[in-house]
Every structure is written in C-alpha cells, then in structure tokens.
Amino acid sequence: MSYFSFLLDASRWGGSGGIGQLLLQHLLYTVAAVAIGAVIAIPLGVLIGHTGRGGFLVIGLSNAARAIPSIGFLVLVVLLLGTGSGKVVLVLAVLALPAVLTATAAGVAGADADAVYAARALGMTGGQVVARIEWPLALPLVVSGLRSATLQVVATATVAAYAAGGGLGRLLISGQLNRDYSQMFAGAVLIAALAIVLDLLIGSLGRLLSRRVRRAPATPSAAPA
Template sequence: MNVFSFLLDAENWAGPSGIWVRIGQHVFYSVASVLLAALVAIPLGVLIGHTRRGDAVVSGLSNAARAVPTLGLLVLVVTLMGSGYLPVVLALAVLAVPPVLVNTAAGFRGADPGAVHAGRALGMTGWQLVRQVELPLAVPLVVSGLRSASLQVVATATVAALAAAGGLGRFVVDGQNLGPGGYPQMFAGAVLVALLAVLVDLGLGGLGWALQRRTGRISREDRDHLATLQPGTA
C-alpha cells in the first residue's frame, strides 16, 4: 500500500471536501482560537505583569490547562452548545490562553528595571510606562507565548472532526472509518497537520527572533537616553 496515494491524487485536492478546503478550515480554527485567546490573555497578562499582582491566577490557569483534557473539554462544550465551528473555537481558545497569559505576564514582570525606574523618575503615568517602556521590552516573550499557543492549537485542532466540523482531522477520522484502506487518508491528515505546525513554528520563530534583536537594541538606546534625563525634562 502506498501511503502517499491520497496526497498524490489530484482529485483529493479539489472540491468541497478537498485538501485545500480542509487546510483552510484548519487554519481558520487555529487563527480564530489564538486571536480569541490573545484578546483575553494579553490584557490580563499586562495587568498582572505591570502590577506584580495575580501570580496565583497565572499559576492556577497554567496548571488547570495541563490537567483538563482537550477532548473532554470539547465534548463538554459541544454538549452545551451543539456541534459546529463555535464550540471548536471556544475549546481551542481555552487551550491557548495559559501560554499567552504566562508569557505576557513574565515579559512585563521581567522588563529592564533600569528603564522602568527611569520612566517612573521622569513622571510617566502607569499607562505611559506600559506603552512606552514595558511593552516594547515584553513583545518578544508575548510572541513566544503566541507561538507556543499556536503550535498547541494547530496540533489539537484535529479534534474538530469529532464535533462534526471540518479541518484536517476529517481525513484522520474518515480514514479510520474506512479500515485498512483508509490508511493513506489518515497519513495525509497527519502529515499535513505536521507540515502546518512546522510552517507556523518557523514563521513565528523568525518573528520572535527579529523582535528580540530589535528590542535588545531599543532597550540599550532607551536606557542610555533615559539615564541622561532628569525628572521634568521629558
């Protein structure tokens, strides 16, 4: 049996249930879930990291995320809301919140103390300190959290097929239902998910690397600049 036969058949790439459509559905679930998680986790992480309060919340959510099985969460959400896109996105967003929250809080908490103290000495308000000093320094860690969350979501979005939704998981589930003859279809689903995860990792990894270099340069420049100023000269 040629396990690549499903991928090499041009007919499997077209149509409403073709590979391209399934890839688009998988990307939609992943992007929507990570964006929803970011809308919740980043502001909360900024608040916790800036105020240095709420570490117990971060630790609790992180531990809870490890304890809750994604499949069980999906079954619960589907039971309460029915099948379709929304339950899948919500379940995956819950999975994506902890890494984004933990990294965002860590990024703001670990901002260069010299730059933060200099900003306070210049009379910056809390919002100005967040926007002009802490955020630029925390961006690489925030991106790292988004990267980790995205990889988890892309890999786990295959469970969408169990909620009567689409995505690359359909190939795994449908192939399994076919018995031994469905192995090429199952193999295709697994390979495509792996390739998508690699592409996401490379893209966000490159972005994080670029931001890390830029942030390091800005941190040194801003710290030197702020050190030359006296309160009231900003």
C-alpha cells in the same frame, strides 16, 4: 500500497471536503482561536505583570490547562452547547489563553528594573511605562507564548472534526473508518506540516521583534534642558 497515494492524488485536493478545504478550515480554526485567546490574555497579562497582582490567576490557569484533557473539554462543550465551528473555536481559544497569559505576564514583570525605575524617576505615568518600556521588552516573550499556543491549537484542532466535521482531523477519522491508511497518513503529514510552517513564521516574527528591541535604548534619558 503507497502511503503517499492519497496525498499526491490531485483529485483529492479540490471540491467540497477536499484536502484544500480541510486545510483551510484547520488554519482558520487556529488563527481565530489564537487571536481570540490573545485579545483576552495579552491585556490581562500586561495588567498582572505591571501591577504584580493576580499572579495566582496565571498559576491557576496554567495548572488547569495542563490538567484538562482537550478532547474531554471539547466533548463537554458539545454536550452543553451543541456542535458547530463556533463551539470548536471557543474550546481552542480557551486552551490557547493560558500560554499567552503566562508569557505576557512574565515578560512584563521581567522587564529591566533599572529601565522601569528610570522611567518612573523621569515622571512617566504607569501607562507610559508599560507602552515605552515594559511592553517593548516583553514582546519577544509574548511572541514565544503565541508560538506555544499556536502549536497546541494546531494539534488540538485535529479533534475538532468530531464536533464540527471540518479540519484536517476529518482525514484521520475518515481514514480510520475506511481503513484507508494513506488517507490517515496524509492527514498526519499535513497537520505536522502546518504546525511547522506556523512555528517558523511566528519564530521569525519573534526574532525580528527581538532585534528591534535590542536596537532601541532600554533606559529612557531625560530630555536636554
């Protein structure tokens, strides 16, 4: 038996429950969860990094994220709220949040101290310092946090098939039930490929942002009289 037989069978890609639909579902779970996590984590991380307050929250969330088993958390949510795609996205968003929050807070807090001091000396407000100095310098690290969160979500979304019945994890579950190892192999390959593609895309975005930051002056200068 060829392990590639299921993956290379064109008839497996179309229709309801086909590989194409499952791949799209997995991608949508990932994008939605990371987007929700970022919308919450980035503003909170900027606030923590800029003010220097609430660092305990970052440490606590990071430690909790490492301690909580993903599938256990998913089962708990399903038991409390029921099954469905929305519940799966909620779980994945919660798991994505710590990586983005930690990276954002660290990036803003680690902005060039001389540039921040010069900006304040020129009379910039706190919001202006964040927008013009701290945020641009923190962007590469923020993207790195998004990268880590995305990889974690892609991997964890595999178990979403237990709750929502969608995503590439369905190939692994069905393959195991039917003892169809080519189907399980197809699911594993596609999950790995999706993770690699998304990682490369976000990594390219990070390098682009880093180049733009290096071209921009880090320290503000006073306007000529």
